[in-house]
Amino acid sequence: MIAQANFTIGNPVRTLHGEDSIRQLPFLLDELGMHNPLYLISRSASTAGVTDLLALRSDVAGNQVIVSSREISVDTVDRIVHAFHVGSFDGIIALGGGSIIDLAKIVKLLSAYPSDTRLSDLEGWALQHTRTTSPLIIIPTTIGTGSGATRVAYLKRFDGTRMLRLDDPALHGDVTIVDPKMSKAASSLQTAMGIASILGRAFESLISIGTNVAVEQFAIQALSLVITHAYRVVHTPHDLESRAAVSTASQLAGIAFSQTGGSIAHALSIAMANGSEIPYGLAMWILLPHCLRFELQGGSASATRMEELLGSSLEPESGLEGIDSASWIARFLQGLTTGLSPTMPNRLYEVYDPRVQKRLLAPHQLEEVALAALDSFDMLTSRTKPNLRDLIRILEAAYWGYPSDNGTTEKPLR
Amino acid sequence: MKPHNTIRSHAEFSIPVRCTIGDDCFDRIHVILASHGVTDPLWMTGAEPKQRKAVRKILAAIRGTHPYTVIEIPSTPLSEEERSKLSSHDSIVACGDSRCIEVAKTLAGSSLPLFIVPFGTLDGLECQGRIRHAASEHTVPKHVIFDGRLSRLTNEVALARTICVVLLEACTTLLANPEPLLLSIAMETFIHTHKALDLFISSGKKGRDWRECTLLAGAAVHAAGVCAYNRGPSTIIAYTEALAIEGFAELHQAAAALLPYLIRLIETQDPAKHDRLQSILSGMDPHEFVKVWTSLAETGETERIIGRLCTETHSLIPSQSRIRELQSLLQLLSEDQGAAP
8 A cells, every 4th residue: 555644745935926916026025135136037028018017116227137038048047146146136036937937046046156166066856955045036927837836947958968957945936926917918829838837737746656635735726727717818818817816726736746746748848848949838738648648548546546636626517527637638728729829739740930931849859859858857756657668659649649559549639 | 516716816825834744754854954954953852751762762773873962841941051052053853742842842932943743642733833822933843744653652532632623723724715725735634634534443553554544644733734824813713722721621622612613614605615625525524524533532521612602702702803703603603502692
């Protein structure tokens, strides 16, 4: 019998959520003793005017660093850490999506180390080196990152090697402000991909080896909010109630995920985001049904438990009755974009950059992605422990859009 | 079941106490302490010889020949000299029952980080920043560890009494219209106590199931602590605590007396939440569920307690301005008693 009571739970991040919770920022700055914070702002948030909601004083204009998430590299980190020291800043405020939040977390961590410390020296599994770091306030401007709840940060490498992954308690933010108004500028497609990320985190935390009762409740609550509000938030972006609910779901899934770590879909999506121009959310969108189909095949204990949980917690209208989770997710995600964008790809083959008339991933790259995922720390928490061949099979199925040859008899996803 | 899906503005949530639960997780205490930047703790044990022996045995095994300082909880206030010795350590690790942990909370105050290893007779408040009637963020432990070798040393009645207090926290949280993050934790409390009940009933005291049962009770104590921290002050809790006067009733008795009414309130105020509760209790009626725990706790005196609640309402409520928050509960109590509150 697997012991039900062997686990660790904890998350020191204070989550402040709800409409207009951003107004608490001045009080938080006082409380955390942040008199001269550095603002790390994503270019898209800055362009969309999201910063106006912060009501920044004019004298802090010089404290802003605006970064495009596509440009973030080890050099960017070095440059910002240097600016942090030179400017004698006493804290960081991150305003943006997952990449900007991860960047801020890494700057926070690195600023506590001697200046000659290299990022690769800090890479590893669950570092336990406690450092006193500067306070960090995280303000997500996209839906679905969940990074505001975790102690993990990723940094893309442009040299073709796998994504740099840091895991350290000091990477936790002090406060995450989840205000639905802050993500209003996110497009419907971005939001839809964010929802795929939330679903991925929630489902994978349920089937990870690190799952426990607390995680299950966070994940189920996240799923429940997503199922209720996803359509509204994608199709009517100004609906703040739904946006608040899905933003909260994102944080819930992030907390669950921070306890358990990822599994196949997360590891493959991270590897794909590092090795190609395919964003994490889109990779998760396409891969999740295939990965779940692999993980839940053959009536595994995870599958039974998942069905038990979903059956007892979600509304009958959620449409989960009588079909497996993977098929349900495929239908759910496809339904989300119906009428929104018929061009939303459902297989990797269709992911295409119209500017350069080129597919973002070629079939010969699948093995590279599979290898990078197989070697990643994220795969350690997968219950099914796939081998290289399994991962390639999943990727091929996701690339061409047919069910993987794992003995299942489902109809094609498309 | 319709889930509870409303979002309240300006809600705040965190899990301030990290919790590690496992069969022999105490063996990893030095890794846990190091992760908090602590290297030289003062170890405190309960006064009971059985508790002391159990802790020292494990400590000796994991520390080898390294020096460490263990003291029993002091029965009298510390002298200046003892206090200065205390400040030479960078933290306190309290291993023992609720009294041991309460003393450690007082000693740690705001100056020393506190780590707790609760076992024996617990009052359910261990993971909260409270020392009976006094609440402070400073006394919230940093990390709580429930080790099966120690937690199993409790007895059945003591465990059931702890669960009564834990369920009181969970029910008051559900009644406070929690946002989804907090709702997850409140539901988690019920799941732990439900699984613990299964094992409680099926296990012999010495068996593997009993150890698992006590660990699940520990998980519930932690979840209740998170509920209390995030929910904030509750008039119902204050009302219950006001009844827990020495010589009249213990906290668990007052909790046990009120639990059935709180479940009825949840059912009346939010039937969907009640249904979901029933669903996560694997179909068991929540009313029946709390009744089983209160009977296992052998609390007795329920009628006398409810009688006093009804007749002395005004003197028991800490602030008259909050009486409105209790109106529905008082209504239910008076209906049962046949008298106006």
